[in-house]
Amino acid sequence: MTLTEKYKPLTDAAAASGVSDLQVREQDNVLYIDGVAPNGEVKDQLWAKYGEIDPNFTGGDLVLDIKTSIDANVTKVKVTTESSNLNIRKGPGTDQPIVGKAAHGEVITLVSRANEQWWQVRTADGEEGYAYAQYLTPEA
Amino acid sequence: MKMTKVFLALLVAGTVSFVSCKPKDADVKASVDKVLVINPDYSNAVVTVTDGVATLTGEVKDDATKAALEASVKNVKGVKSVVNNTVVPAPVAPPVIAADDPLTAAVKDATKDYPGVMATVKDGVISLTGTIEKSKLVKLMQALNGLNPKSIDNKLTVK
Numbered sequence: 001m002t003l004t005e006k007y008k009p010l011t012d013a014a015a016a017s018g019v020s021d022l023q024v025r026e027q028d029n030v031l032y033i034d035g036v037a038p039n040g041e042v043k044d045q046l047w048a049k050y051g052e053i054d055p056n057f058t059g060g061d062l063v064l065d066i067k068t069s070i071d072a073n074v075t076k077v078k079v080t081t082e083s084s085n086l087n088i089r090k091g092p093g094t095d096q097p098i099v100g101k102a103a104h105g106e107v108i109t110l111v112s113r114a115n116e117q118w119w120q121v122r123t124a125d126g127e128e129g130y131a132y133a134q135y136l137t138p139e140a
Numbered sequence: 141m142k143m144t145k146v147f148l149a150l151l152v153a154g155t156v157s158f159v160s161c162k163p164k165d166a167d168v169k170a171s172v173d174k175v176l177v178i179n180p181d182y183s184n185a186v187v188t189v190t191d192g193v194a195t196l197t198g199e200v201k202d203d204a205t206k207a208a209l210e211a212s213v214k215n216v217k218g219v220k221s222v223v224n225n226t227v228v229p230a231p232v233a234p235p236v237i238a239a240d241d242p243l244t245a246a247v248k249d250a251t252k253d254y255p256g257v258m259a260t261v262k263d264g265v266i267s268l269t270g271t272i273e274k275s276k277l278v279k280l281m282q283a284l285n286g287l288n289p290k291s292i293d294n295k296l297t298v299k
Contacts, residue, residue, distance in 0.1 A: 023232065023233070025232050025234070025235060027234060027235055028290075030235075030290065030291045032235035034235070043282075044278075047278055047281075047282060051278065056277065056294070056296070056298050057277065057281045057292070057294055058294045058295070060291050060292060060293050060294065061291070063235070063285055063288075063289060063290075063291060063292070064285045065285050065286050065288070066285075067286065093245060093249060094248060094249045094252050095245070095248075116286055117246060117249060117250070117283075117286075117287075118249075132249065134250075134279070134282070134283050
């Protein structure tokens, strides 16, 4: 079975759920699926599909890079850590000093999206810095 | 009487020559189809022939194939001219693979909150060892898949 066939339920679901800029290509026995999901739910659904094909993601033959489309007008993000406070750092990287913290569930201001991983934020106390984007959920 | 016969003969000859014009396009198309069948690069090209004009549509892999196809069809007997409407699909960009240094830094950031997980990076491949809870696995894998790795060698033990 080719990789394209193996992951066909996933690529079909991506195409059907409104993923834009969808690209599927194979190189050196790895399938690369890139795209932008209209929202976080669609991204999670696609990952659930991936989990149906490869429950613990051990195949080593797929790189699934589904980003989530974010409205450029979004200015507020919610801290969606598991339970802990979120570190706010001086620069984009865990090697950067911590300049502040945002509480779990707190809604803070999104200043800019520096890159896919690190977003520049500001707390209600005026602490400004970079936080790991995976723990931030845009507020509608 | 004699005139009628001549007239009839002319009529028959005229009809035959008129009819013989008609299947010509079909014959030419058949000849072009033979050319298309020979070369697998032409398998997605389609030809129609009208009054000796061969119109090509469908897809060919590149501009060179497109030109070669047109030249081959021009040489087919009965083809007066070729309208080449075949299209070359836009090239698919190869996947972006991050360099090891930025990837190592990004992997360090992404795995920081997973104390049981050890990660190394070599030649774009992220190798994972250690243990992780099932509930946290998807979140970690989502983060790592977004860092443009070449691949992910996941040897994590899932608790």
